[in-house]
Amino acid sequence: xxxxxxxxxxxxxxxxxxxxxxxxxxxxxxxxxxxxxxxxxxxxxxxxxxxxxxxxxxxxxxxxxxxxxxxxxxxxxxxxxxxxxxxxxxxxxxxxxxxxxxxxxxxxxxxxxxxxxxxxxxxxxxxxxxxxxxxxxxxxxxxxxxxxxxxxxxxxxxxxxxxxxxxxxxxxxxxxxxxxxxxxxxxxxxxxxxxxxxxxxxxxxxxxxxxxxxxxxxxxxxxxxxxxxxxxxxxxxxxxxxxxxxxxxxxxxxxxxxxxxxxxxxxxxxxxxxxxxxxxxxxxxxxxxxxxxxxxxxxxxxxxxxxxxxxxxxxxxxxxxxxxxxxxxxxxxxxxxxxxxx
Amino acid sequence: xxxxxxxxxxxxxxxxxxxxxxxxxxxxxxxxxxxxxxxxxxxxxxxxxxxxxxxxxxxxxxxxxxxxxxxxxxxxxxxxxxxxxxxxxxxxxxxxxxxxxxxxxxxxxxxxxxxxxxxxxxxxxxxxxxxxxxxxxxxxxxxxxxxx
Numbered sequence: 001x002x003x004x005x006x007x008x009x010x011x012x013x014x015x016x017x018x019x020x021x022x023x024x025x026x027x028x029x030x031x032x033x034x035x036x037x038x039x040x041x042x043x044x045x046x047x048x049x050x051x052x053x054x055x056x057x058x059x060x061x062x063x064x065x066x067x068x069x070x071x072x073x074x075x076x077x078x079x080x081x082x083x084x085x086x087x088x089x090x091x092x093x094x095x096x097x098x099x100x101x102x103x104x105x106x107x108x109x110x111x112x113x114x115x116x117x118x119x120x121x122x123x124x125x126x127x128x129x130x131x132x133x134x135x136x137x138x139x140x141x142x143x144x145x146x147x148x149x150x151x152x153x154x155x156x157x158x159x160x161x162x163x164x165x166x167x168x169x170x171x172x173x174x175x176x177x178x179x180x181x182x183x184x185x186x187x188x189x190x191x192x193x194x195x196x197x198x199x200x201x202x203x204x205x206x207x208x209x210x211x212x213x214x215x216x217x218x219x220x221x222x223x224x225x226x227x228x229x230x231x232x233x234x235x236x237x238x239x240x241x242x243x244x245x246x247x248x249x250x251x252x253x254x255x256x257x258x259x260x261x262x263x264x265x266x267x268x269x270x271x272x273x274x275x276x277x278x279x280x281x282x283x284x285x286x287x288x289x290x291x292x293x294x295x296x297x298x299x300x301x302x303x304x305x306x307x308x309x310x311x312x313x314x315x316x317x318x319x320x321x322x323x324x325x326x327x328x329x330x331x332x333x334x335x336x337x338x339x340x341x342x
Numbered sequence: 343x344x345x346x347x348x349x350x351x352x353x354x355x356x357x358x359x360x361x362x363x364x365x366x367x368x369x370x371x372x373x374x375x376x377x378x379x380x381x382x383x384x385x386x387x388x389x390x391x392x393x394x395x396x397x398x399x400x401x402x403x404x405x406x407x408x409x410x411x412x413x414x415x416x417x418x419x420x421x422x423x424x425x426x427x428x429x430x431x432x433x434x435x436x437x438x439x440x441x442x443x444x445x446x447x448x449x450x451x452x453x454x455x456x457x458x459x460x461x462x463x464x465x466x467x468x469x470x471x472x473x474x475x476x477x478x479x480x481x482x483x484x485x486x487x488x489x490x
Contacts, residue, residue: 008403009362011424012396013382024375025444027470032442035350035467043345044465061348077379081445084361084372087392096362098402100376107443149344 010087010097013080022081022102025061026109034063044070047121048150058152061110065156068110079104113153118161121151126167126179129227131187141176144169168230180227182257188223188231189251189276196278204280209242248284251276253294256306263298263305349449349466364407364418367436367473373445375474376402378424378432400425402475404436422475431484434477445469 027035034040046059061068080100087095125147144167148158166185169177180188192215196202201211209232216228235247252273259269266287274282287295287304296305357372367374384397392398403425406418419436426432449466 007405008401008423008425010398011376011400011402012392012398013384015391015395015397018394018396021447022468023446025446025467026441027444028441032470035444036470039350039353041350042348044348045345046343048343062345075377077377078381080376080378082374082376084357084359084363086359096360098362098374098376099396 010095011082011099012085012087012097013100016103019100020081020102022104024079024081024104024107026107028068028110028112030066030112031061031063031068031110040064043154045149045152047152048125060113060152062154065154067113067116067153067157069113071109071111072106073109074106079107116153116157118151118153118158119165121153122147122158122161122165122167123179125150126177128181129168129178129184129224130181131184141174144177147177163230163233166227166230166234168224168226170224170226178227180231182254184223184227185231185254186251186258186276188228189254191223192228193276193278202278204278207242207278207280209236209240212242244281244284245289248273248277248281249289249291252285252290256290256295256304260295260304260306263303265302266297266304267302269304344462346463346465348446349464351467351469355469362402364404364436365409365413366419367475369469369471371469373469373471375443375445375471376424376477377474378477379479382426400427400430422477424477425484426481429483429485430481432477432481433479434475437474437476439472439474442470442472443474445471 031042035042040063043062044059045062059070061070081102081104082098082100085097085099087097125142127141144162148155148162151158165179167177167179192212193202195215195218196207196211199211199215201207201215212232213229216225216232231250235243235250237243237246252269255273255276256269259272270285270287273285277285287297294307296307297303298305351371355371357368357370359372361368361372363374382397382399384399386397388395390398401424403423404418404421405423406421408415408418411418422434422436424432424434444467446465447468449464
């Protein structure tokens with residue numbers, strides 16, 4: 001008595017208490033290639049635990065250099081993860097079958113983060129190093145990697161922001177990671193220039209990353225060498241060669257951040273800017289060398305103001321506050337940056 | 343919070359036993375995905391359950407599948423039956439996933455690496471699945487001994 005139901009292989013379900021725990025994760029083509037062909041290890045990351053109910057802000061999946069948002073998509077269907085099994089039939093013959101060993105009611109979907117920037121997170125998390133000294137606001141001090149662990153972005157994206165902001169880590173006292181303020185950086189830009197002139201290495205043929213490093217080695221000033229090296233790295237290309245465009249822009253932006261919070265005449269900014277640069281780069285100085293998002297022009301383009309100057313004021317004010325004040329500000333600052341990052 | 347590593351599928355993964363599925367649905371580890379629109383409610387009592395208290399749902403059948411047919415022959419994918427008990431049948435099909443699914447699980451931490459400290463949770467991709475069997479229709483009644 002053959003029936004249709006006798007055909008096919010058995011299909012059974014493990015009871016819920018015996019099931020394994022799996023999650024289903026959709027792999028976009030790029031991730032599929034990394035995982036299958038290059039056997040890359042990926043990383044789940046999330047932001048720091050927020051105080052509210054210990055919930056994580058957002059979970060992401062990172063490749064070494066890219067970040068994907070994770071979205072949990074529920075399904076009303078019963079999705080079973082099955083594996084081959086075998087059982088004895090009535091005649092004691094071993095029959096292969098399939099057994100559901102897990103059920104998943106949701107799938108994780110990934111979407112690439114459009115314009116990742118770790119800068120907000122670093123600015124929110126780091127103690128600032130100002131021109132008048134260091135404000136210690138973290139206890140115990142976090143290492144660079146500990147900081148990166150709390151940033152829901154890939155390692156390369158964290159490193160890029162770290163480099164661009166000229167952040168630096170001090171291994172000795174005062175231990176910790178620091179974000180230099182614009183005024184601290186302007187001081188260093190100027191001291192690099194004056195040292196270069198003094199040592200006669202400011203001319204085009206001689207002004208190089210190597211020479212700037214030598215200047216730091218002879219540094220007798222208060223600012224830590226780590227800051228100088230971090231600033232140098234922020235204006236170098238991938239091969240460690242000075243990038244004049246980056247240098248010019250960095251100096252201009254730092255000057256604007258120091259002087260332009262409440263606005264200043266553009267001509268005045270350009271003059272100070274030129275004066276802070278080696279001679280051969282001074283002709284590059286023009287407002288357009290800055291990114292359009294970094295400044296606003298007013299009064300028939302005669303006045304220039306740092307973009308987002310309101311927050312600039314807040315940052316400047318926070319700098320002058322005591323350790324305790326900086327600590328209190330921390331959560332507010334982070335919440336803002338979180339919103340901005342979305 | 344430290345990042346949690348997600349390891350790629352182990353190259354050495356193997357299936358636990360003979361795989362009854364068509365070649366297309368077989369994966370190195372044997373893991374496969376079967377999706378049913380709806381839920382399974384069992385009224386079986388303990389003596390009726392299989393080993394490990396598993397619920398013997400029924401039989402999975404690919405009536406048009408011919409193992410000797412060339413791989414580019416795909417018509418069989420349109421028809422899959424899942425017989426539930428003796429009297430019901432679900433009709434489904436094999437679906438290629440638009441985006442393959444990684445089946446992710448917690449990795450067993452070996453004793454040697456356990457001293458890395460608590461909180462070093464490690465995940466791994468047990469398998470990457472490219473096809474699923476989807477039963478998106480209502481069950482139809484079938485007679486016990488009658489041709490379905």
